[in-house]
Amino acid sequence: MGTQGALDVRGLRMRYGAVDVLHDVSFQARSGEVLALLGPNGAGKTTTIEILEGFRVRSAGQVSVLGVDPAHGNEAWRARLGVVLQSWRDHGKWRVQELLAHLGRYYAPYSTSAVRRPWDAAELVELVGLTDHAHHKIRTLSGGQRRRLDVAIGIVGRPDLLFLDEPTTGFDPAARYAFHTLVRRLATDLQTTILLTTHDLDEASKLADRILVLSAGRVVASGTTTELTRQIAAQDEVRWRLDGRQYVEVTAESTTFVRELFARHGEAVQELEVRRARLEDAYLALVAADVAAQNEADLEVTR
Numbered sequence: 001m002g003t004q005g006a007l008d009v010r011g012l013r014m015r016y017g018a019v020d021v022l023h024d025v026s027f028q029a030r031s032g033e034v035l036a037l038l039g040p041n042g043a044g045k046t047t048t049i050e051i052l053e054g055f056r057v058r059s060a061g062q063v064s065v066l067g068v069d070p071a072h073g074n075e076a077w078r079a080r081l082g083v084v085l086q087s088w089r090d091h092g093k094w095r096v097q098e099l100l101a102h103l104g105r106y107y108a109p110y111s112t113s114a115v116r117r118p119w120d121a122a123e124l125v126e127l128v129g130l131t132d133h134a135h136h137k138i139r140t141l142s143g144g145q146r147r148r149l150d151v152a153i154g155i156v157g158r159p160d161l162l163f164l165d166e167p168t169t170g171f172d173p174a175a176r177y178a179f180h181t182l183v184r185r186l187a188t189d190l191q192t193t194i195l196l197t198t199h200d201l202d203e204a205s206k207l208a209d210r211i212l213v214l215s216a217g218r219v220v221a222s223g224t225t226t227e228l229t230r231q232i233a234a235q236d237e238v239r240w241r242l243d244g245r246q247y248v249e250v251t252a253e254s255t256t257f258v259r260e261l262f263a264r265h266g267e268a269v270q271e272l273e274v275r276r277a278r279l280e281d282a283y284l285a286l287v288a289a290d291v292a293a294q295n296e297a298d299l300e301v302t303r
């Protein structure tokens, strides 16, 4: 699908009963882009993903997923989506490779000259690092191994667009690293568009081309890691001791500040420490600012 947009969301709203949980959410993703949805519990990440998957019907707004409105997606459209759900529990008696081959059959009619579907089961087992368990029953897998199988199930149809809801929960560091490599490969080599939710800022900054921060149903910031960190006037923290006293300065110009500090006090400056602003600081500041603004708005309404 070339450079055409894979996702186009405009003015998305979702209301459960009398409660609005998504207010005017808009974002786009192009083919082969990895987008991370970041946000505290209850921000609306899962709701957003479920609307895009066609599992939930939105209250308002325009949504296009691979050029189709998910409320009207047919089987051929669905076959181009991959979904990694929270653990595949119902097939404990199946063996790993056998289940993948079985589920893969569903995608065979949707094979094209450009994308051969499904993925070969043995090859896929190797890709997600389950070769040693290929012929084991699913109920004998550890938590992390099951998550790898979940990922394999999500991509067995070689999707054009992949949804990953907190994909690395329960992974050990090696599995996490392998998974990150796999996600980057899917995006770069196969041009798979990926939308993932995570609470892990480090993961978002490693994996995503772009991060979207949701807070209480609103997009409060979006951009690359670097852009996000800059966007909210990221401040470095400089600490030092002088004449037996401890000092702290919070500044966006730490290099200039330190140069001037030394020019003025020279050798008397001791125990100098510069802590650079990190994505985590940016994220926490953003969410805190949004919550404060919402509280203020609520007060205005009740006044």
Ligand SMILES: Nc1ncnc2c1ncn2[C@@H]1O[C@H](COP(=O)(O)OP(=O)(O)OP(=O)(O)O)[C@@H](O)[C@H]1O
Pocket: 016, 021, 039, 040, 041, 042, 043, 044, 045, 046, 047, 048
């Ligand atoms: N079926 C439902 N009926 C009513 N309210 C719901 C329903 N599903 C979700 N909500 C509410 O919608 C809001 C957004 O929930 P959602 O699961 O999308 O958040 P999330 O960002 O994925 O959170 P988490 O990080 O905890 O998974 C929450 O306040 C939740 O209580």
